[in-house]
Amino acid sequence: MKQQTETRRGLPFWLRGVAAAALLSLSAGVAHAEDSINVAGYAGATWDAITKDYLVPLKAKTGLDVKLVTEPNLAKLKAMVEAGRCEYEVIELSGSEFDIAKNSGWLQKIDYSIVDPENRMPAEAKDPYGFLFVTFxxxxxxxxxxxxxxxxxxxxxxxxxxxxxxxxxxxxxxxxxxxxxxxxxxxxxxxxxxxxxxxxxxxxxxxxxxxxxxxxxxxxxxxxxxxxxxxxxxxxxxxxxxxxxxxxxxxxxxxxxxxxxxxxDSSHYGIPKGCTNTKGAATYLNAWTNPEWAANWTKDIPYPGFVPGVTEQLDPALAKNLPTYPDNVKSAFFTDWSFWVxxxxxxxxxxxxxxxx
CATH class of the missing domain: 3.40.190.10 (Periplasmic binding protein-like II)
Structure with a gap:
């Protein structure tokens, strides 16, 4: 998760036309094994924490191999979907990006029977086309x-x-x-x-x-x-x-x-339309519902999702200064990206x- 910047929070310049470079970068016939997925996200300290807190235990539990392959780019997502390619099964999207990608038809519905089989996650985390995985x-x-x-x-x-x-x-x-x-x-x-x-x-x-x-x-x-x-x-x-x-x-x-x-504000994970390894993608999203892993993540990066059972595992001083702490949810307002787009x-x-x- 990359901290939302002025550019990412705003209307993307690419809406005036898709860059030719994005189209040329699409490789033909990309296919991935069912036991591996690619992710469009951000390298650095955040991905290091994701690797430690989620990917290592996920690999041990399920055998799923998750690779970070590129940064999110809506122009490339649009071109990829229109060309029927799948370079990555999961893409991280900021608030404005998610609103645009969802309403443009570039994402497919998420199988929450895999992501949240026990239906523990609150409704606000489970948009049909995007899983809310962090707040800040x-x-x-x-x-x-x-x-x-x-x-x-x-x-x-x-x-x-x-x-x-x-x-x-x-x-x-x-x-x-x-x-x-x-x-x-x-x-x-x-x-x-x-x-x-x-x-x-x-x-x-x-x-x-x-x-x-x-x-x-x-x-x-x-x-x-x-x-x-x-x-x-x-x-x-x-x-x-x-x-x-x-x-x-x-x-x-x-x-x-x-x-x-x-x-x-929040970031969502979406699954590009046309990608076929939806089970692998949903398995990765399911990792973000694990309370123990989510607690470890929050201790490293204090941008939690709405995972039940996390607060109880945290130091009270940390828990009370998180966006998802109940009193803070009541006191704050969420950005309306449908308005801002x-x-x-x-x-x-x-x-x-x-x-x-």
């Missing part, structure tokens, strides 16, 4: 030493520079900054996208952003930036990813996570113009 959140984090009497408790407080003075840093991303602004202005989380779907709602969000802009020392683009700014005191509070904040805490910096008004381009243009002014 952007939320408020503040330095405890800067606010000895207590720091901000919600987005309204984050915006209140008089009551909670100090430099801030926000994500340079229209998603979820517009939602954060509306929450700070009193909009209920269940009404966010209804309000944001109107011109008046968009104006309201940007007007609220005008209020805080002078106190934002930087609109960050890389997830490490707000963590560094909190660590060196350049920012008293920040919007940052929960996993990176956890690492900062582990390194000894006294920072507090605020789950009220957090934005939670339709509206991202025009709102992105306004966001960029606003940043420059």
């Amino acid at each position: 959140s952007e939320l408020i984090a503040y330095r405890a030493d800067k606010f000895p009497n207590g720091g901000p408790k919600n987005m309204a407080d984050f915006w209140d520079v008089k009551k909670f003075p100090g430099p801030r840093t926000l994500h340079d991303s229209v998603v979820p900054d517009l939602e954060f602004a509306l929450l700070a202005d009193g909009v209920k989380k269940e009404d966010l996208y209804k309000v944001l779907a109107t011109d008046e709602g968009v104006d309201r969000a940007f007007k609220k952003l005008d209020e805080i802009k002078p106190s934002v020392v930087k609109f960050w683009t890389a997830g490490a930036e707000p963590i560094q700014m909190l660590a060196n005191g350049e920012a008293a509070m920040a919007i940052a990813w929960n996993g990176r904040i956890k690492k900062l805490q582990d390194d000894g910096t006294d920072v507090v996570m605020v789950w009220q008004d957090a934005n939670t 339709k509206n991202r381009e025009k709102l992105e243009a306004r966001w960029k113009e606003w940043l420059l002014n």
Whole structure:
């Protein structure tokens, strides 16, 4: 799982046309043995953790060999499906990518009788065309030493520079900054996208952003930036990813996570249409429902799925700062990617113009 970046969270540029390179890269007649599958995902620390926590025990249990072969690319997925090829049986998809791939007909239905034979997983994890395997959140984090009497408790407080003075840093991303602004202005989380779907709602969000802009020392683009700014005191509070904040805490910096008004997002695994080793793909997805393996994964990478029985295996301090902790689920809002896929381009243009002014 690669942390969602500005590019991956947004409308992909490839919608204006499929790159020729993606078409040329498709090999003819790719076929894989039933005891092996290929995955389109991301190399690095995350795949290392997947290998240790899932693939090694899965191989021992089932004999299934899982290989990472390429990074996800929607243009290539589209071309692969249209050409009737299968270079990989499973693809990792961000929120916007999953919405597009699903509605474009590039994914096939998942056999949940194999993935979740005991029907233990909650419905929100089991879209017919995508298995939700990780969640992660952007939320408020503040330095405890800067606010000895207590720091901000919600987005309204984050915006209140008089009551909670100090430099801030926000994500340079229209998603979820517009939602954060509306929450700070009193909009209920269940009404966010209804309000944001109107011109008046968009104006309201940007007007609220005008209020805080002078106190934002930087609109960050890389997830490490707000963590560094909190660590060196350049920012008293920040919007940052929960996993990176956890690492900062582990390194000894006294920072507090605020789950009220957090934005939670997710990644799905999908099976490309036309791939025939669906049993192997479903067996891999089933591994992500194993509570013991999921607990080990969460200890390594604090971006869990909704696997029952995991919380009980975790240190309470870790469990209470996860997106899937029940109180945090109630306090946060989930990104509505069906809204953003339709509206991202025009709102992105306004966001960029606003940043420059």
